[in-house]
Amino acid sequence: MGWIVTAMVSLLLWMASPALADGLNHAVQTDPQYESLTSMSDDGIGKRYMGREIANVIGHRGAYWLERSSRALEERPDLLIQALDLQPEMVVADIGAGTGYFSAPMARRVTEGRVYAVDIQPEMLALMERYKAESGLENVELVLSTYADPKLPADILDLALMVDAYHEFEYPFEMMQGVVSALKPGGVAVLAEYRGEDRFSTIKPHHKMTQRQAKKEMAAVGLDWLKTDESLPEQHLMFFQKP
Ligand SMILES: C[S@@+](CC[C@H](N)C(=O)[O-])C[C@H]1O[C@@H](n2cnc3c(N)ncnc32)[C@H](O)[C@@H]1O
Numbered sequence: 001m002g003w004i005v006t007a008m009v010s011l012l013l014w015m016a017s018p019a020l021a022d023g024l025n026h027a028v029q030t031d032p033q034y035e036s037l038t039s040m041s042d043d044g045i046g047k048r049y050m051g052r053e054i055a056n057v058i059g060h061r062g063a064y065w066l067e068r069s070s071r072a073l074e075e076r077p078d079l080l081i082q083a084l085d086l087q088p089e090m091v092v093a094d095i096g097a098g099t100g101y102f103s104a105p106m107a108r109r110v111t112e113g114r115v116y117a118v119d120i121q122p123e124m125l126a127l128m129e130r131y132k133a134e135s136g137l138e139n140v141e142l143v144l145s146t147y148a149d150p151k152l153p154a155d156i157l158d159l160a161l162m163v164d165a166y167h168e169f170e171y172p173f174e175m176m177q178g179v180v181s182a183l184k185p186g187g188v189a190v191l192a193e194y195r196g197e198d199r200f201s202t203i204k205p206h207h208k209m210t211q212r213q214a215k216k217e218m219a220a221v222g223l224d225w226l227k228t229d230e231s232l233p234e235q236h237l238m239f240f241q242k243p
Helices: 002-024 060-066 071-075 077-084 103-109 122-135 172-182 211-219
Strands: 034-036 044-049 052-055 091-095 114-119 140-144 157-163 183-195 224-229 235-241
Touching: 060 122, 071 077, 077 103, 077 157, 077 235, 091 103, 091 172, 103 114, 103 122, 103 140, 114 122, 122 140, 157 172, 172 183, 172 211, 183 211, 211 224, 211 235
Parallel strands: 091 114, 091 157, 114 140, 157 183
Antiparallel strands: 034 044, 044 052, 183 235, 224 235
């Protein structure tokens, strides 16, 4: 009799295991739309998702480029932050935060809330940690993510910002599932991407994205397009809402 109970418990655990594992790691669910390419572009990783080749990651040695002084004029980060309409009590995330170029101004606005600054590169987070200590930004929490999981708690975010980062996610479907899970119902994911429609832009092709592509990819994870702000010189600022 005992062995029958043991066998039934094992069978039930075996049947439940994908669901249990998925609760711990978003990478367990994979999207069938990934394709491996036989060759990779100069700025790509040789893997295609929903028709586009995923871009390579800007390494931490490129941190100086993210902090270049000309960026303020070229990209108008002030307009980007203004368009987010952040309120003091909001809980937000900067995903693919890099050196924290956007985490810091966000933290200065969500004074009663919190910013989760998420990145896969510990070296980037170390730069952010140093800046955070120097400027006393106590409401910034640094999060080391994996390639497929932003490692954020569920249902906590009012807003998740991704600036020049989404096109680099090696597992965009799984990452975005993690972002959607971290958003509160009604919460908003915001993508800033260099305009893929702009043939004259000097940005490398896989580091840009068309609106059409972004809308298709966000719809795949259940996000609804809300609006696109076109006030930035070179980037679409696209807002998607969790129902
Ligand atoms: C081009 S940088 C942009 C950094 C920052 N958002 C900015 O605008 O200054 C892209 C960042 O995304 C990070 N990244 C790439 N894939 C990621 C992933 N799966 N999860 C978290 N961060 C990721 C990279 O490590 C890099 O720091």
